[in-house]
Each structure stands twice: as C-alpha cells, then as structure tokens.
Amino acid sequence: MGEMEQLRKEAESLKDEITAARKAVQDLTLQDHVAGTAVVGRVQLKIRKTLRGHLAKIYALHWGTDSKLCVSASQDGKLIVWDSCTTNKVHAIPLKSSWVMTCSYAPSGNMVACGGLDNMCSIYNLKGKDGNVKVMHELAAHTGYLSCCRFLNDNEIITSSGDCTCVLWDIETGSQKTVFAGHLGDCMSLAVAPDFNTFISGACDYTAKLWDIRDGQCRQTFGGHESDINAIGFFPNGNAVITGSDDASCKLYDLRSDQELITYQDSSIMCGVTSIAPSFSGRLILAGYDDFNCNIWDSLKAERVGVLSGHDNRVSCIGVTPDGMACCTGSWDSFLKIWN
Amino acid sequence: MSNNSASGLVSLQKSVKQLRNEAGIRRIKVSQAAADLKTFCLQNAHKDPLLMGVPSSDNPFRPPKSCALF
Numbered sequence: 001m002g003e004m005e006q007l008r009k010e011a012e013s014l015k016d017e018i019t020a021a022r023k024a025v026q027d028l029t030l031q032d033h034v035a036g037t038a039v040v041g042r043v044q045l046k047i048r049k050t051l052r053g054h055l056a057k058i059y060a061l062h063w064g065t066d067s068k069l070c071v072s073a074s075q076d077g078k079l080i081v082w083d084s085c086t087t088n089k090v091h092a093i094p095l096k097s098s099w100v101m102t103c104s105y106a107p108s109g110n111m112v113a114c115g116g117l118d119n120m121c122s123i124y125n126l127k128g129k130d131g132n133v134k135v136m137h138e139l140a141a142h143t144g145y146l147s148c149c150r151f152l153n154d155n156e157i158i159t160s161s162g163d164c165t166c167v168l169w170d171i172e173t174g175s176q177k178t179v180f181a182g183h184l185g186d187c188m189s190l191a192v193a194p195d196f197n198t199f200i201s202g203a204c205d206y207t208a209k210l211w212d213i214r215d216g217q218c219r220q221t222f223g224g225h226e227s228d229i230n231a232i233g234f235f236p237n238g239n240a241v242i243t244g245s246d247d248a249s250c251k252l253y254d255l256r257s258d259q260e261l262i263t264y265q266d267s268s269i270m271c272g273v274t275s276i277a278p279s280f281s282g283r284l285i286l287a288g289y290d291d292f293n294c295n296i297w298d299s300l301k302a303e304r305v306g307v308l309s310g311h312d313n314r315v316s317c318i319g320v321t322p323d324g325m326a327c328c329t330g331s332w333d334s335f336l337k338i339w340n
Numbered sequence: 341m342s343n344n345s346a347s348g349l350v351s352l353q354k355s356v357k358q359l360r361n362e363a364g365i366r367r368i369k370v371s372q373a374a375a376d377l378k379t380f381c382l383q384n385a386h387k388d389p390l391l392m393g394v395p396s397s398d399n400p401f402r403p404p405k406s407c408a409l410f
Contacts, residue, residue: 014359018363029370030373048402254370254374257368281391283381300378323389327390340394340401
C-alpha cells in the first residue's frame, strides 16, 4: 500500500514539474509576438463543386496526394473516390459494414482504407488487374471502433481506436507492428507528421499525444481541453499541432516548447468541433462544427476571419488539398463541397 | 496481495515512468517557437491559395467562362 501512495505522490510531483518547466520557457506569449502583425482580411470562399452521390451521412473524407482525387466514406455503406474537378465518381466501393467512421487515401494513390464499428481497418486495392476494386486486407485486432486511419506507405498504416490505443500495422502480414498505449479514453483522431517520423492522436481523455512511430514511445502529452478532442492535425511545418474539441474550441500546441500557445474560441460558438485542417501556409485554420458551419481562423491572431455556410447538417469532415488550392467539407447532409 | 493491486501497481509504475520521460524533454523558449511559427506563415503566405485567392484562370475547380457573344 505504501508503495502505491508513494508512486501517486511521485506522479503528482512530476506533473507539477512539467507545468513548471513549461512556464519556465514562457518568456513571451504568441499573442505578444504577433501584436504588431495585422489580422488577415476577411476570407470569403465560394463553393466551386458539390459532390453528390452518397445516400446517407458522410463521416470522413481524405484527399489524395495529387490534390484532384479524394475519397469519402458514408454510412450508406459506400466509399466513393471522386475526381473533384469533374465531380465524376472514379470508384464506388460497397463496404461489408456500413458503420464506417474513417477513410484514408494512400500517398501512392494505389489503395484506400476504411473502418468503423466493425473494429477493423479494411484495405482496398484500387489498381487491381481486372479493374475491380477488392478488399486486399482486413486488419483486425482492435477491441473498439476504428475512429481514424492514415497510411504511411503502401505497406504500413496507423489506426486509432475506441479501445484507447493506436496501432501501426504491417499491411501485408496483417500484424500489429507497434501498439501505442497510454490514452485513458477513446482515441478519436490521428495525424502523421510531414516527416513521417511521428504522429499525434487526440482522445476522449481530453489530451493529445505525440508518438515516435519507430520506438512506440509517447514523447509528449498536451492537455487543456475541457472535453473530447475530435480532430487533430499538424501545422504545415511539423512543429505544432492543432486540435478541435467538443468544448467548442480549437487549440494550437507547439511541440518544441511543449505547450499550448493559443486557443481559438468565441463566446458565440457553443457547439463541438468535428474536424480541422490548416491552409497551406498554416495562416488559416479551417474547422468544421456541429452547427453546420465551418469557421476560418487567423491562426496567429486567433480571430475568426471567415465562415463556410453551405451545409444543411453537421460538417463532419474537412480537408485541404496538399497543394493548398481548395478545401473540401463533408457533411451529414450527404454532400461534399469544394471551396476556394 | 490481490491481482488487482498488482496490476494497479504496474500501471502506476508505468505512468510514473512515462511522466518522468515527458518531464525530461528539452524545451525551447516560447519566443523562439512563436517567431518560427510567424516566420513560416509570413514566408509561405504568397504560396497559400486560400489566403491569397485564386484567379479563375488558375483555378482547377472553376473552368474559365466562355466568351459571351452579343
């Protein structure tokens, strides 16, 4: 009994140490530093395309690396790969389980993946010999729903799950190469760093964790949110993380100074953030909310500089093309919209 | 000792080890971090189509309007 008490005390003391260490490097706030920088002008994006075809709520979308094709997942039981410029459906893939919550496009463009309440991550080969898209692998081991998945390459994918873990898989063998355990609540979202060495996860324990992909260690943990983190992304230079939460706020955490630098919130916004994506330079943060809108924030000044209103239901997912040219929003209203 | 206590102990030991690792990382000054963030944004602003706007001639999502014949 004595040892448990001692360990608890040590844990508390270490938490205080971390808080103090973060404060010790806080010589200036981000707000101080950008006091002289002007807020960006009003950003007014227009709907350029509407992708119609899903018959039920859209839960996820992911752009391909060519900035033209994107994949979306809907609880109508389909994955659709769209040519966003022509609005043509390149592939309409029927799923075994319609309870899909996430999808991902491989960087090579050769595969897509999805998963959800079936607790599995299913990998589909888009470049099969006979032109038919088939399930190539089913990665099963999670004991909870699949909330997010992201390919590292054609043979490795990282998944996050309601079982509170993230996993790095070897797709070929279907085995778990690394299990990233540490979150105390459902993992809701993950994002891979631009250099592919680390990834971040956001969870229902209100924290975001930075993980080393190769050695499996959690390097840093970021708190401050007052509810579930639903969405997470990397700032384009890889040095900061942006999160969106049910507490109606988004936050930016800097990795090298190990702390929250800024919160994006407004007293008029009282609903949860479902999705988040930075613009190409990181100056704009686009966030989807439960109130059917998407807000655009000036990332440095923390002011709202635009709104995307065009959906008739919750915006569930958002993504900016790798070349920064457009952003796509997906909604429970069954439509995807392309804006710029 | 019951099984519960043993696993509770192991779990706590892991938490303490993890906290020790996280406490020991190197941290840079916020002024440096803020400066780098601001510099990155400003240096890349001109390459950010959503920020700068996209002329319709360069917009892959907006085919150029054909000439009206009056």
